Amino acid sequence: PETVVIGGGITGMYAALDIANAGYKVHLVERTPTIGGHMLQFDKTFPTLDCAACILTPRMVDVGQHPNIDLLSYSEVEEVGGSIGNFTVKVRRKPRYVVEKDPVTGAIVCTGCGLCADACRMQKIPNEFNLGLGKRSAIYFPMPQAVPACYTVDPENCIMLTKGKCGKATLESTREAIKRIKSGEVTREEVKDEIPLCVATCGPNCIDFDMKDEIVDLNVGTIIVATGTDVIDPMLMPEYKYGVYPNVIHGLEMERLLAPNGPTQGKVIINGKEPKDIVFIQCAGSRNKQTGYEYCSRVCCMYSIKHAHLIKERIHDANLSILYQDIRAYGKAFEEFYDRIKGEGINFRRGLASEVYQKPGSDRVVVRGEDTMLGEPYELEADLVVLATGLRPADGVEKVVRLTKLSQSADKFFLEAHPKLRPVDTAVDGIFVAGCCQGPKDIPDSVAQAKAASSSSLIYLGTGKAKLEAITSEINEELCTGCRTCEALCPYGALEFDAEETIMRVNEAICKGCGCCNGACPSGAASMRHFRDRQIYAQIEALTEALAPPS
Template sequence: MAEKKIGVFLCQCGGNISKTIDLPEVQNFVEGKDDISVVQIHSNMCSGAGQKLIIEEAKDKGLNRIVIASCSPHFHEKTFRATMEKAGLNQFVLELVNLREHCSWPYKDQPEAATEKAKDLVLAGVNKVRENYSLEKKKIKMGKRVLVIGGGIAGIQASLDLADTGNEVYLVEKEPTIGGKMAILTKTFPTEDCSACIISPKMAAAQDHPNINLMTNSEIVSTVGHRLHFEITVEKKPRYIKPEIDMDQCLICEQCVQECPVSAPNMWEQGIMQRKAIYIPAALAIPFRYLIDDSVCLHFKDGSCNKCETICPQQVIDFSQKPEKVQFTVDNIIVATGYDTIHPSEKPMFGYDKLKNVVTGLEMERIVDHITEKPPPRPVGDKVAFIQCVGSRDEQTGREYCSRVCCMYAVKLASLLKQAKPEKDIYVFYTDIRAYGKGFEEYYKRAQQLGIKFIRGKVAELHGVPDSEKVLLKAEDTLSRQIIESEFDLVVLSNGLKPNDSTEKIVNFLKLTKSSDGFLQEAHPKYKPVDTNIEGVFICGVAQGPKDIPDTVAQASAAAARVMVTLAQKEFDVDPQLAFVETEICDGCGKCVAACPKDAILMKGGKAEVVEALCVGCGACLPVCPLEAIDFHNSSNSQMYASINGILAGKKPGETRILIFADNTCTYRLADALGIRKMKYDIDTRIMRVPSSARISANLILHSFKQGADLVILGDCPVASSLYPWSRDVTEQTMLAARARLAEAGIADERIFFSEFSAGDLQKFTAMINDLSAKLKQAEPITEEQRQEL
């Protein structure tokens, strides 16, 4: 490599820095080292003039490394990276030193000490930049192929939006018909328009669209995940009807259905009606085709029956069909896997499994849908109760969240029933009526006008009434403070929504994260609501969290739009700040492979290899490598050691040093926020920016102590909001190893610890640091012998 020529640029920041820090002194401090070609001070490095100065100096002096000491990299990293390109230099031979937020602002009233601290920070930057090297941003090409998982209203809407804009969509649904839960609903709240009437044109459009490849009765069995490149395998379950090419042969003449001797519960009708073993899933099923349920069909049970095959005039029945695997590649994925309703067996005190006249919300949808038929398939008695919050808002089931739709679906079902049969006496037992949406409050009020009675009390128990099919209900009317113990003909459990197994499978395939409620976690709750932590994977519908139909449709269109934005870029930059393997050092022990939470490390030819498309840049593989063979671009071991040496270099006898490895997302930003507020914490603190606490190895911690650190804090985001929620566990392990070594040198455990910080924990941080530094100054210092023993 060519001779190192470093340029150091110190920014006054219009006085923000220079009024506190004596920059000429810092300049003197840096100047004169062999490889420092130039040290310049400027009033505003980020301004056109400041950038021009950097570019000109770089060209004049032939600089090949640049240090800019100015504000937080979260402010101007992008600006200065662009400056580097203009200067004809690689973006990654730049090092930014945060003199403003981390030094001049918080220590306005300690100019001399702040200047000393500034020297340490600049020296760390210079040390680091010596070890910097060029990195190239890799580009991945994208096509226009999108997989949509789940054929409910969310998946259908997203598919149509994408197909209409010219993308090639694979829509995969595990049920034999698309339509999802919405197709089961009778009418929708608050408008009471017929659910089937709204969704069936969309279902048909999805089937007919030339850009949509619809696969029903099919499940994803594997996804080989690459960022923005996914290889998908789908298993199509057999329908036992000859394939679509021959479809015109089946005339839907129904003779097979009439002949079939088997009767099974029609699950699309929620079991309130029966169907045959050969059946069409629903009146408006898409595709509108027969299939044979091999779990009940006698042919599959014991071979005793082939009546449908015999009677079929077109001979389309094919018992020999087997599951079939289909493989294809896509660039983006939308996960719209929907939900399950919470099974009432989670609340055994409601006796759903024992009492005939206790039904679920979805069962009631079908009951109400058929209520005007004569006779109705499932009669409803005269007195009906709805129980709200069954399974949700309940810590006993572990589901603290509100399912958001049950209040309104109960109001809807009660209203529909009351309108169809005004003589019914209907009660709704609730804790809170949450009528938050457009037109909801008015709808609730109309239900009250209809004479439906709302009782504020969560039902405690249901019991059978001896010698009767009635149900005894016990609750407190919390408004009158009386106990209600009354019999009902039918009790509807307004059961909440929960994540389903399909979502769980996809989470495992794609390594998505879940929020504490078990639903899919979005990349950011405010500004990335349909993105995930995996680039190219988007989410919508109830899989992300309970919501009603309008919200689901809006979110589905949002997810489709995000796919369009992503694919419109045609190719995609991969941030090169990722893990990599020094193959010459790697002995193939495989520890990093096991440690990687994203399965991004493979063994190839006895050596570990990082799959860049999968690596998310957390650094969790580094601490486990016994040889330091696995490393991290722009936060490499040599860069880290050099920085540590620099940042601790200025320690004078009698001083203490708290060294904080601050994760870039939360802890580092927190320190920035403190600077912005001019909030002071012990000036002997030194903060180093790292991708995550997981990246820090025991060796780096021990090296810090060797170099003079008296206390090491590893800061990272709270697990719930972390990009790398596993960081904490990785760090705990690292600390165990480091503590063992410290113990050998007689250094106390408490000198390393992990803390969760969010970017807003201002008071927590200052209080903690000030308390610790006070204690540290009282404590017996670590001796030089102890440090050398490490």
């Protein structure tokens, strides 16, 4: 028995490690070139102020080196079929154009030396890991501690892949030159004009511009969905002028400015100088009907308080204000952390900002709003405004919903089987959800759900048994005309057309007895076990018997 974990963030990593440590094979699918998720972008974590990279990267190495974990980075799930104990999953591995391991021996080929990136002609591409605050080359490493430690060629920005030529070298000349180098006919120096600069500097010969998509077919018993979260688009709040003024940023961008491996090596630099007056605006996007995100994201209050503390450590004379509507310090040691930061001279003002505008003749901005505690308006001048953007489901979640046939709640996060008693189970047996894909939460809660999902998965993997729903759909073969009306309506994909018999058949391992097919079947062939029409008629007859007039 094996498991697929979709998502390589902190949640997916811990779920994979627990199952792998129990002795079962795990396929960990991550769509980006490295595992680690958003936590890898953080400077420190609240309320303990642990270095995020220091506590996360050892676990990343554990995942990368575990013999029971098949790490499929830079990959996406394309198809999901079957049912509990027998899921079929098709994964598309996108080409890195850099050979990570020898296909025969399994030995590491790319050493991550970085010479190719230094030599690359394209050096001014916005760095996604730094949220566009820095630049990278067309062949890149997301960050120094990335796992797997293999470079990736950006197919949209590499001129060899987009134009078929880099300098004097073409794809054809590069192929021929590499063959001659490997055979020992020539040295790199002798054919340097026939190959791009990245290939010329690569000692292990691991750059391959002919790599193609690879399809991996997996057969697994259970699936854990841990696709994580992304930040709400600040552009949905035009009154805050994000994207208009360069000194209005969001919380994750502040994390990158504070991080030692960020674009400014941990220095807070805006418009080429150190800001002195900094304003944080809470609930940017969340708890807002106009943006469509009415829920509380749970982490924004605490990460802004953390940011304020970290900035105060770096800029001792900075004036910091946090504009809030409610401070929600609900977690373990959160209230104590909040009280500690209040004592550092940071100004907390109740009342969100109504607008941000630029001061005439200056690069400073003015934050205008109303103090709801004092009942008076305010205007604050600032060198930097930080929007505490909330969390939303990750990009691409609709595709995963469609493939797994899971449901979404009103907030578009994955819907659990029961919010209290079955928080990681879903309506589809054998598929579990964990972490922020189920709803906004902080790191400890995400890890807790990862362990819950892995434990639930191990029950099936260990016993090899699963309880099936007793009340399922049933097809009367004599009445079924094979019109396939029910097939399109089934939300679980439990109905399959038998082409030989030209009738519908029910996969009882998937069917949940919702009754859609029963209500839609024009011939009356679909019925519910233990809930047939004649049973309902009998109940109606018994209930109305006493109402019948005496004969």
